[in-house]
Amino acid sequence: MAGPEKKLERSKSGLRMIPVSEADTSPFCLPEPPWVPDGECKQCQNCRGKFDFFKRRKHHCRRCGRCFCNDCCQEKVNLPRMQFLDPVRHCQVCTEVSRKEEEFFDKHLKSLQNGGYFSVCDSDIGPDDASMFFTKLSPNHRHLLFEGDSDKHEPILIEKIETLQILPSGKDDEGNTIAGGIAIKYKDTTGGINVIKMMVDSGGNRKPGQIWIASMQKAFKMLYDARAK
Structure with a gap:
């Protein structure tokens, strides 16, 4: 998926490269x-x-x-x-x-844009019914996208995420908690509150998924800090 179309704009502070459409402005x-x-x-x-x-x-x-x-x-x-x-x-x-x-x-x-593989389920569905998705941030940074072989999951609007919770999977040799997944509480397109659980793929290289989770924490903190101002 290509990124949003952009244009060059000169302000009194300097040159900026901004999206042509305001709808593509990064949160x-x-x-x-x-x-x-x-x-x-x-x-x-x-x-x-x-x-x-x-x-x-x-x-x-x-x-x-x-x-x-x-x-x-x-x-x-x-x-x-x-x-x-x-x-x-x-x-x-x-x-x-x-x-x-x-x-x-x-x-x-x-x-976040490179993505990672996760076993995904909604809070009201047991882990046995989880589906595997490749999850990544959209080119305009506005949505989390879920790509699956057969099942589908609605995109999550980044600005509608209310809380994040790291789901641990144990500790390393130094006693640090190992992230096994993440729970995201968000508002869906109808305004309802949902919680989605994303567990790192255990059948392959776990590192990309764990890196993605750490980056998602940084992204949410940046949005949360901006809301608090």
């Missing part, structure tokens, strides 16, 4: 923030130094939109959550946040 993306108007910026919002036209000029952080001097807003960092093509100016606090998120976009998002 992991954030809109550009409004900039604090220049007339309201008399001093750096970090060090409180007063702005002038020579030594202490004002700059806006592309992630939070606040005003800072060059010393407090000199880092240029990748900002995939706002779909910028090149690194953009960040304040010190936002620099740390964006750098932590880079791993998600470089690693975990790709793992």
Whole structure:
């Protein structure tokens, strides 16, 4: 399945590559923030130094939109959550946040799209009636897709996931819990609440499924944190 069609857009913060259709916007993306108007910026919002036209000029952080001097807003960092093509100016606090998120976009998002094999059943069905599906994230990041040889399962809208629970399958030699599966509570297309259990395929290489589960945890945390703001 091909990814969504995109277009190049220039904003005051830089060049962005965004979907042609808003319906294809990734739930992991954030809109550009409004900039604090220049007339309201008399001093750096970090060090409180007063702005002038020579030594202490004002700059806006592309992630939070606040005003800072060059010393407090000199880092240029990748900002995939706002779909910028090149690194953009960040304040010190936002620099740390964006750098932590880079791993998600470089690693975990790709793992979710690569997918894994899981034994899948709804909460009201016993494990003996579970079906095997290849589960992956859709190209626009909006749905979990389930591909089976015969059985079908409706896609799950990522934004409708309410909770995740790791289902353990034991401990390793160091006493760490081994993820054997994941339970996802979500709202279906009718607004009803469902719980789906996905167990890592035990008949082959378990690692891709366990990596997928770890990446799904990261994805849900990012969405949950965004909802809490």
